[in-house]
Amino acid sequence: MDLYDAMSTQRAVRRLRPDAIPEPVLAKVLAAAAWAPTGGNVQPFRMITVTDRQKLSVIQKLYQTQWSIYTESMRAEGDGLALPRQKMLRAGDYLAANMHEVPVLVVVCFNANLMAITDADLDRPSIVGGGSVYTAVQNLMLACRAEGLGCVLTTLLCYQEQEIKALLEIPEEWGTCAAIPIGYPVLKGYGPISRRPIDKLVFDNVWGQSASLGETHG
Amino acid sequence: MDLYDAMSTQRAVRRLRPDAIPEPVLAKVLAAAAWAPTGGNVQPFRMITVTDRQKLSVIQKLYQTQWSIYTESMRAEGDGLALPRQKMLRAGDYLAANMHEVPVLVVVCFNANLMAITDADLDRPSIVGGGSVYTAVQNLMLACRAEGLGCVLTTLLCYQEQEIKALLEIPEEWGTCAAIPIGYPVLKGYGPISRRPIDKLVFDNVWGQSASLGETHG
Numbered sequence: 001m002d003l004y005d006a007m008s009t010q011r012a013v014r015r016l017r018p019d020a021i022p023e024p025v026l027a028k029v030l031a032a033a034a035w036a037p038t039g040g041n042v043q044p045f046r047m048i049t050v051t052d053r054q055k056l057s058v059i060q061k062l063y064q065t066q067w068s069i070y071t072e073s074m075r076a077e078g079d080g081l082a083l084p085r086q087k088m089l090r091a092g093d094y095l096a097a098n099m100h101e102v103p104v105l106v107v108v109c110f111n112a113n114l115m116a117i118t119d120a121d122l123d124r125p126s127i128v129g130g131g132s133v134y135t136a137v138q139n140l141m142l143a144c145r146a147e148g149l150g151c152v153l154t155t156l157l158c159y160q161e162q163e164i165k166a167l168l169e170i171p172e173e174w175g176t177c178a179a180i181p182i183g184y185p186v187l188k189g190y191g192p193i194s195r196r197p198i199d200k201l202v203f204d205n206v207w208g209q210s211a212s213l214g215e216t217h218g
Numbered sequence: 219m220d221l222y223d224a225m226s227t228q229r230a231v232r233r234l235r236p237d238a239i240p241e242p243v244l245a246k247v248l249a250a251a252a253w254a255p256t257g258g259n260v261q262p263f264r265m266i267t268v269t270d271r272q273k274l275s276v277i278q279k280l281y282q283t284q285w286s287i288y289t290e291s292m293r294a295e296g297d298g299l300a301l302p303r304q305k306m307l308r309a310g311d312y313l314a315a316n317m318h319e320v321p322v323l324v325v326v327c328f329n330a331n332l333m334a335i336t337d338a339d340l341d342r343p344s345i346v347g348g349g350s351v352y353t354a355v356q357n358l359m360l361a362c363r364a365e366g367l368g369c370v371l372t373t374l375l376c377y378q379e380q381e382i383k384a385l386l387e388i389p390e391e392w393g394t395c396a397a398i399p400i401g402y403p404v405l406k407g408y409g410p411i412s413r414r415p416i417d418k419l420v421f422d423n424v425w426g427q428s429a430s431l432g433e434t435h436g
């Protein structure tokens with residue numbers, strides 16, 4: 001699949017069929033994740049492919065609890081909620097109710113001791129550690145797109161990290177930073193995406209100065 | 219370009235020619251970044267394309283200072299340093315000495331107030347905010363690969379964030395999380411990459427249990 005075709009149609013797919021993923025296909029998307037660049041080429045991440053139904057049931061309950069809390073304020077808006085948010089909410093409800101039936105959930109772990117987190121001591125939230133993990137996560141998700149597999153990056157399970165670590169026997173020094181359910185889409189899956197035009201996202205030399213990149217605004 | 223071809227040959231390119239990048243090509247790689255998924259589709263990042271020679275000179279000096287500090291212990295190892303690290307060091311020295319001559323440096327900013335950082339209160343370094351930025355950074359770098367443009371993800375400038383923010387007039391509530399020099403490669407640029415086999419990176423259901431993904435080990 002063409003790189004730009006994959007990127008320009010990569011959207012979150014939250015309704016996933018329980019049908020099995022052929023092992024070579026799963027191996028291919030995981031290999032794509034492993035190709036990603038990381039700081040110092042250290043690859044400070046590991047991926048646990050969770051397929052065990054009992055473990056997935058435990059995870060589904062934890063996820064549904066967090067999803068309910070996370071979406072409480074959205075639900076309170078009722079019909080006032082913007083349509084794209086309503087759609088996201090319904091799809092998310094489906095995922096939360098069915099996470100135990102996805103063919104595989106990839107839990108991504110990282111070890112901060114293996115990272116140079118250059119913004120760790122700044123007086124603002126630190127995110128730089130993510131630079132050596134989410135490159136791999138994006139490769140994984142783009143490869144899923146190419147294989148016709150739906151997936152979505154979720155992070156709500158971090159609120160229950162101790163429970164997840166106990167369940168999957170993750171060592172003390174490793175954290176979790178993503179859980180990615182993967183499966184064939186229930187509906188049509190991928191398609192057009194809605195993003196801001198790049199002139200809202202790109203500045204020329206100083207903050208707020210429009211970049212002259214007119215060709216690609218459309 | 220094929221998605222897997224791009225990913226499997228994407229390596230850090232630190233020796234960049236000063237030659238200009240045609241504007242439509244630059245627009246294309248920035249648009250690819252904008253396509254990336256982010257939490258709640260909020261796109262809590264902005265990209266500043268720095269091409270101003272005076273600003274780049276200031277940045278180059280800041281970067282070189284941090285690069286010298288960062289690599290001090292590597293240099294102390296002398297010939298004992300592993301060959302891949304020696305190569306990285308030499309290429310990095312080139313970048314540090316020539317960063318003011320790259321055709322464009324993309325400084326990536328983020329706003330933590332627009333993110334749901336689910337691991338913010340855990341008793342370990344937080345990295346989840348990166349999940350809404352480095353997906354875009356990876357798209358940007360993969361698109362560079364497809365266009366024959368070299369680039370590398372750097373984060374050392376975070377050590378000088380206040381100086382960078384003042385120079386680029388970045389508002390108080392925004393942080394910086396990546397600086398990506400982009401240009402045509404001096405040498406051959408992309409090519410084979412060296413990564414761990416995926417059986418070292420993927421576990422089956424519990425930490426440490428080998429996944430049976432034999433087909434792609436090679």
